Amino acid sequence: MQRVYLDNAATTKIDPRVLEAMTLALRDNFGNPSSIYAEARTAKKSLEEARAQVAALIGAKTEEIIFTGGGSEADNMALRGIAEAYGKKGGHIITSKVEHHAIIHTCEYLQKQGFDVTYLPVDEFGLTTPEEVKAAIRPDTILISIMYANNEVGTIMPIREIGAVARERKILLHTDAVQAAGHIDIDVERDNIDLLSLTAHKIHGPKGVGALYLRKGVRMPPLIHGGGQERGFRAGTENLPGAVALGKACELAAAGFEKNNAHMKKLRDYLLDGIFEKIPYVKLNGHPEKRLSNNVNVSIRYIEGEGMLLRLDMDGISASSGSACTSGSLDPSHVLLAMGLDHATAHGSLRLTLSPETTKEEIDYLLEKLPPIAGFLREMSPVYKAEAGACGRQELKNCAACPVGREK
Amino acid sequence: MDHFANPRNVGEIADADGVGEVGNPVCGDIMKFFIKVDNGIITDIKFKTFGCGAAIATSSIATELARGKSIAEAQKLTNKAVAEALDGLPPVKMHCSNLAADALKAAIIDYKKRRGLDYSDIRMDDDECGGCESACTGHRH
Known part of the structure; x- marks a missing residue:
């Protein structure tokens, strides 16, 4: 694979x-x-x-x-x-x-x-x-x-x-x-x-x-x-x-400084746009501009990071999370908590970090695999519908009545 | 791994006879179990879990272990039995199996409350994620 x-x-x-x-x-x-x-x-x-x-x-x-x-x-x-x-x-x-x-x-x-x-x-x-x-x-x-x-x-x-x-x-x-x-x-x-x-x-x-x-x-x-x-x-x-x-x-x-950074920054922004486009209730972690050109970190609300990582791995994708289960302790990332994230949101963090070798095809593959994984885990999550409201899932991002909606 | 990849009995039961929820978002694990009881037998069971891979797998196997059992048998399910059914769990993940057994028991308590039955004989393994606290201190690094 x-x-x-x-x-x-x-x-x-x-x-x-x-x-x-x-x-x-x-x-x-x-x-x-x-x-x-x-x-x-x-x-x-x-x-x-x-x-x-x-x-x-x-x-x-x-x-x-x-x-x-x-x-x-x-x-x-x-x-x-x-x-x-x-x-x-x-x-x-x-x-x-x-x-x-x-x-x-x-x-x-x-x-x-x-x-x-x-x-x-x-x-x-x-x-x-x-x-x-x-x-x-x-x-x-x-x-x-x-x-x-x-x-x-x-x-x-x-x-x-x-x-x-x-x-x-x-x-x-x-x-x-x-x-x-x-x-x-x-x-x-x-x-x-x-x-x-x-x-x-x-x-x-x-x-x-x-x-x-x-x-x-x-x-x-x-x-x-x-x-x-x-x-x-x-x-x-x-x-x-x-x-x-x-x-x-x-x-x-x-x-390779200029070339590599330009390449990674372009793919990073493409990846972020893709995630926000395809998955509702996503929060960007870290600074929108003052950030490394290869770093994407988002919290996919209502799900826990480790489950996401294991399923991504089953699809051939290696990523990491600040969730407790992946840190070896039962506390989520001290960085995310210091930034004021609540525990549940910190547990749902996903970090994707690129290299100069990363290709657009690889990002497209991730963007194809991640939304159904998020959907599957949310479907299983007892906090999803309770907090996200009764208006459904994918259609949420267009729902004017939605209290949370898209965050960026 | 199979119970994580293909979890059984995911979902809710709209007209459940008992619903139990344990855990909290601080620990990173919340489990909600729904049971349907007929003649003292658990005829249907479903779960929803916010949690790591082990939490999902233990939820899934706990529903499998409880389905078709009598209430009297099901309420004796221990975290150890859940972990053993999965061929063991790493120590740091043991609290997940505590939670799965407890979520089932919480649903049974709810069922008994609704029926006005005595539920004082049910012992929770892991009261309100207390195991989370102790496991945290043991495994922080």
């Missing part, structure tokens, strides 16, 4: 060019970059080229990039490192309620260590404002950590403006750019970012490798003690094939 992969915010398929670069590094480039002979020099050269490719994507200097084991490691390293290095001066960290768990759970850990954390609220679109960040700053604030773009709803935070606030108040700014890197024009100088996390597998690279950008002059204890690799911040013989792959993925993301 045909598979349509629409969960590119979860992970992406490796690009053949990345795979080739990685395979070559794995097969031929086996030297230890820390040694002095020819094989080592070749390895060292490849490592530094990869570092430069990563740096170029975000406007950093080559030496400001530390390779890590992925995005979560970079997030942990940033928060725990800054807390330890600057914690003596004060112990207050500002973050938001919609961060990835790699940030939220690290903050909770730091709270147990005696740090104070402010979790800023967001508006109905998932945005936090520079004014709110500013108002939360205290004399003992050491770090602001706000994500560049949200992994669930795709909302893009005003990082440049938050960066200006952070710079003015001389407070370090970290941003989790795992979803944003390669999708948004990021410049750590222009945006006043001091630390930034990114990962390879969201941009068609392999799993298990990422990077932390650490502005020169910002102090941090080593995450791993040992042979002093990665400027001493993360010891251990370098994951050269991983670094080469991340570098290649960053280079390709930068080269």
Whole structure:
């Protein structure tokens, strides 16, 4: 059966060019970059080229990039490192309620260590404002950590403006750019970012490798003690094939930036229009404009997300949801709840995330399969007719008397 | 999986002899059962469920297990029996089967109330989604 992969915010398929670069590094480039002979020099050269490719994507200097084991490691390293290095001066960290768990759970850990954390609220679109960040700053604030773009709803935070606030108040700014890197024009100088996390597998690279950008002059204890690799911040013989792959993925993301974003944005809007056209009682989650070009997140009211995902999977479509049953807990997405969604609406969320490889035919296939699935599950739902009124189903969208009608 | 893909007995019974609803939208599971009773036997049963795949499957199998049974037998249906009939459920999903057994019992209680019968012998497994709370704390990650 045909598979349509629409969960590119979860992970992406490796690009053949990345795979080739990685395979070559794995097969031929086996030297230890820390040694002095020819094989080592070749390895060292490849490592530094990869570092430069990563740096170029975000406007950093080559030496400001530390390779890590992925995005979560970079997030942990940033928060725990800054807390330890600057914690003596004060112990207050500002973050938001919609961060990835790699940030939220690290903050909770730091709270147990005696740090104070402010979790800023967001508006109905998932945005936090520079004014709110500013108002939360205290004399003992050491770090602001706000994500560049949200992994669930795709909302893009005003990082440049938050960066200006952070710079003015001389407070370090970290941003989790795992979803944003390669999708948004990021410049750590222009945006006043001091630390930034990114990962390879969201941009068609392999799993298990990422990077932390650490502005020169910002102090941090080593995450791993040992042979002093990665400027001493993360010891251990370098994951050269991983670094080469991340570098290649960053280079390709930068080269294809305009074309890929234009392609995905067009399909994203086509997909959204199609969903609103074919299914009544749908709510868009996230910001209508300030959102990632590959992210569609909607709540299909009166049904629960997991049932939808399982049926989509039976039709060959991979998607995700913020419903409780898919999160492994029984609570729906903390992001959707922070945006003010009630539990039932959050349980009915559906996230579809595109890639540059996604085709119009694939979107048409989804638009053919999704409406009957929604209809089937609504037919089964005890809350559907009770709340949606007696006027029926598909015809609802044209019903003037309908209290809810189409929402966008 | 079959009971999720092809759920049996979906719908409502307009002139039901008993209707029971359990769960709440906070948990993400609401089940509503409708029973038709003739001579103490459940002759027809239908359900409506808002919930995950396991909630739909457990609802479906619970209706299959109860159909044709006497009220006395049906009210003894346990969540364990529902889960076993589906060849087991992962721990995080066990509350779904609690709900299915309870939705059936709620419908039986409603039936008995309407008939003025004593229903104090019916024990709910999972009072108002209480299992949801406990399961949440156990599986949050």
